[in-house]
Each structure stands twice: as structure tokens, then as C-alpha cells.
Amino acid sequence: MKVGGATAPISLLAVLAALLVSCASTPATASVTPLPFPFPRTATYWLEQNEIPAVDELARYDLVVIDSEWGHRLDRAEFERLRALNPDIVLLAYVNLIDYRPELGSAGYYADRYALWQFRDSTTSTFPEEWLARTARGARVSEWPDTVMANLADTGPRIDGQTYPEYAARWVVDQVWSTGLWDGVFLDVWGDRIFGASHTRWDVDGDGDDDPEDRIYGPDGPWERGVTSAEQIMRQAMPGAILVGNGERTLRDELLDGRVFESFADPGAGRDPASDIDGYAAAAASDGHRQPGLAMNINVRRAQAGSPDEYRNARFFLTATLLQDGFWAPMGQHYGELAYYDELDGGGLGPGYLGAPLVTNPAPERLDEPFDDGVGVVAPDVVRRDFDHGIVLNNAGPVAQTVDLGGTFRRLTGRQDPATNDGSLATSVTLPPRDGLVLLR
Template sequence: MYYLDQDSLPSVDELARYDLVVIDHEWAQRAPQSLFRALDEVHLALRLLAYVNLVDYPDALGLAEYRPGRYDPWQFSDSTSSSFPPRWLATTAFGSTVSEWPKTSLANLTDVVPQVQGRIFAEYAAQWVVDRVWATGMWDGILLDVWGDRIYTADQDRWDIDGDGIDETDEQIYGPDGPWARGLARAEQLMRAQMPEAILIANSNRTLHRSPLNGRAWESFADPLAAGIRKQMCRTTSRPSRPANSNLPAYR
């Protein structure tokens, strides 16, 4: 079951009908812990995955109480103010931001993006998943949205990936050994090293050969005309052990 409503969650009995459930990572902060305990009690084999989007930087957010998890990685202080490093956003040599979804900017997940405090964005993003999502102890795994070998929906087919003032073409950005793939691989390796038991699923066309990912999700599988969203999970592992709960500091 793939459920991303931000206003409410289905009942425990409804969620427990499924063997695999994906809900937004923010519910670990918004929903009572009793809900997660009840799910474990009702359906011991249920695998609960946290939906995470590390690709789309939002132009604005709602109230912090409504989207607490979104404020953290993108470093928002209020609904419209963010200290997120601009150099970590995909931009053209002329300074135009790249977008693949309305009202968002594409994050630069290549391995040649300018570093901030000694890290590329892919490393920062992976560590945020480890420290702020997985460490809550609520999840069996992570669903990484828009996590693909190529961003086909980007509104620019060339942009400056390394800040040298020269735009690279899609052919220079993507590909099996390209800077985008290397950046994703770096993030995957960091997450796997620190979350060895987690189910890691890419919701896109990510190559799985020699990958630390467990599988991919396909929207509207196998009927592309389906009104709802269906998912096919591939190569999933046995139920992982969740980390113990911890008190987490603000992430920066």
C-alpha cells in the first residue's frame, strides 16, 4: 500500500491488511508512537517504509507543525525562508534553476557538485536519512522517490553540474558511470553502511546491478492507465531489525 495523504492516516486495521506499506517519513513525528506499536502487534510481518524525497527542493512549505520533516533537510526556518546552500541546487550557467516538478527546484546529486563543509549534497542527504529518518526506530526501510539513473522530467537538458560556469549536456550528466549515477551510488553506499538491515527501494528507473538497493517501485504497474497508484516491490529482503529510538537534535 502506497499512502501519501498528509492530512490523515488510515486506521491500524486498514494498514494491517497489507504486507508492505509506504507512508511519508513525517508520520514518525506527527503520529503517536502507539500507532506503530499497534501495527506491530496486529501484523508482525508488515514492512513499513518511509517515503523520502531528496531530489525536489520545495519553493515554500506549510507550517512547521504540519511538515516538520520537510523543514529539516531543506533547512527552512519558516514556510518561505531557507538557509539551504544554493550551490547544492541544479542551475544553469546563467543561474536559472532546474525543476522536474511544479514549485520545486532540482537538487544537484552529482558527485562533482561544489562541496559545503567538506561534503557533497548526496553525502549530506544520505546522512540525513540515517540520522533523522531511520534513527526514529519506526521504519523497516526507505522508499527513495525520484531516485533514478536519469531525470527525464527535468525542464532543462543541460545545466552546470560543477559550478564552473559551463553547462553540461544530459549525455555528460547521466549514464552508468556519469556524475549523477556516481552521486546516487555514493548516497546508497553511505545509507547501506549505516542501515545494513533497512529495505532500500528506489521509486524510479535506478539500475540495480551491484547496487546496495533492495529493489525498485513502479508507479501504475502494470496498468499505466490506472486511476490510482500501484507499486511493485522487487528483491525485498527478510524483515529487518529496527534501530532503537533516540532523541535527535536539529539537523544541519
């Protein structure tokens, strides 16, 4: 492992690289694909700019996403200490290549953004206006308050011999990856289309006419070609980097390692749980991502802290994530508050206490078929998946279901919700609607 210079840390990457050979001739849905992590796979998604958790708190998680700015602001020794505490930890640098802010704070505080958006001081930028999304009448297009959307389409103008997608991708390579601090990059707002854009018609190619969405987005459209070209540049220059996209991005040609789902399966955010679980399982099992892939689900707390609803939601989101091979990132009320639950370490049993699943990387259809050989449906809307040291049950339906376990299992012994995790033995359980349960062998 090298933390200085331009060589990325390779604790996990060495494992992933070795897996590329073994997976090259194996379909992504095969159950023989080896896994670099036991389960549950845990993550956190920290975007607070003013402070960062203590290193020993971050070290509890398998996967940590923090803003690439911390590579400039946090002492390199802290990165070394983090990896010493958790040698297998995966560190992803958060990067947003879409949202240009008309002004920034100090250069020291926003060193990366100063470089990306070419600020000379907090309000003066030389970033080419031609690379920002505009309507034919000159109105700026925005997808987030107080920002302007950059134009990732390949039909945008070439400035100094390059389009914006090419420039942005090379910036990631030269300014973020080159620090040697990261295992990969988390690309925010990275999708086949931008759903939150303030204008549905805008001048994507700068010809003076506004283009409808079907001429901006879609297969082989200018936006798709631009995003793909950026991914190709990053993958070629960073062959060992973990690259994940946070958006409705189609995974193809093994350019990205996987996708991120925010507010995963959360009806409180207007999400349909069954649809989200299906989409997550399909993306994680697809053959479009670099093998063995990396999926990540993020949820904030929407119930009162310490309430039964909070713990029920946590069990539901975690067990839904455990139906495939992804990482779950529980957060507090926002992305600047950590969260941790008994189910993440088994109430003190330790990280990865469930071990490996009996069926790895299950195909999405397995979640709709009767239970067999370690995964499948055991009651209406209830899916079970078996691991070396336990099982998980997930009820995405609207009513409670009683499940015969086919043997004797033990509930976790927890501190947060002892009414559920009381350490008792069970041969059957009744699972409330939109709830989940982890049981030990």
C-alpha cells in the same frame, strides 16, 4: 521487536538477515531461495498529508509506505498497535531527496522537510543554493511543478566538507532511520537519470557552462557516482534497512533491495504492459539487489469505481505482479485513497491464501518459455504460475485466449465481481485480453 530508540523493528528483517547467509552462494534466479511471505504480497502507497487511514485498515497489507513525516505526527503507540495487529508488516518511510520546495508549512507539520531543506520558518531556508540544479544563466531546474531539483551529482560543490548526496544520505540515517519506527526507506525520484527535468542541459558541475545529458547521466557519470555514493552511505550506516528506489535505477552491488514501478503495465498511463512486465521480472530476478530483494508495483484506479473495467484492471495488474515475487499496491484515484480487491485475500480466505510458488524468483526468460514445472506460457500471450494452493493466469495480449488448465480448479467466491469469481469449477477458461485470473486447487 523494538519500536523506540534507534533500533529498527526487525520482524521481517530478522528473516531477511537469515536469508542473506543462505542466498550468498545461490544465484538470484535459483528456485530454492526461501521466501519470507506467502502470496499474494500486498502493499499500499499512502502519500496524503492531511489524514492517514485507521491502523486496522493499514494492517491488512503486507507492506505499507507512508511519508516519513508521520513518524513525527503519529503517536508512537499507533505504530506499536499496527505491528501488534500485523507482526510481519513492513513499514517504509517515504523520502524525496530531489524536490526542494521554496516554502513549507509549519515546522510541526513538516519536521523532516524542515531538517532536510534547512528551513528556519515557512519561507526562510539556509539550504545552500549551490546544491540546487541550475543552468549556467542561473535558471533553476525543476522536475515537478513548484519545486526545484537538488543536484545529486558528485561534481557539485562541497559545503561544510560534504557534497549534497553525502548530506542527503546522512540526513536519512540521522533523521529518519534513527527514529526506530521503520523497516526501511522508500526513495522517491531515485534513478540513473531524471527524465522529467525542465532543462536537458544544465550546469551540473558549477563551472559556468551547461552540460548535455550525456555528460550528466550515464555509467560513471557525475549523477551516477553521486547516487551510488548516497546508497553506499545509507547501506553502510543501515545494513539491515530495506532500501527501494522509485525510478529507472540500475540495481548494483546489493546497495538497494529493489525497485518500484508506478502505473505498472497500465496502458491508461501510456505504459506498454508486455514491456513493463519484462522489466519488472528482470529487475526482480537480477543479482544486483540485496538478497532476497523486494519489488513493488503501484497502480491507481483509472476506471469507474465498481465497474467491470476496474475489476478487470485489478486482476490484470495483480496477476502480472504474481508472475514474479513482488508486492502489488492497488490505490484509488490517487495516493490518498486505499483500494482492496477480492483477489488480495481470496474473497475472505485470508492473507497469503495462495501460499508459496512452485518456482520462486523465476528468471525473465521463463515467462517466455512453454509452461513447465510451475511457470510459463500456456497460450499466446498468456503466462501461468503455480502456487501451493492455486494458480494465476495473465493475458497481456490484445485478444482473448482459451486455456486448458490440465485439471480441475475452482474460481474464487467473490463479492465485487461475481460474474468472474463465482466459485464454480473449471477445467478450461477463456481469458479476455489484458485480464488475469486467480484459481484455487
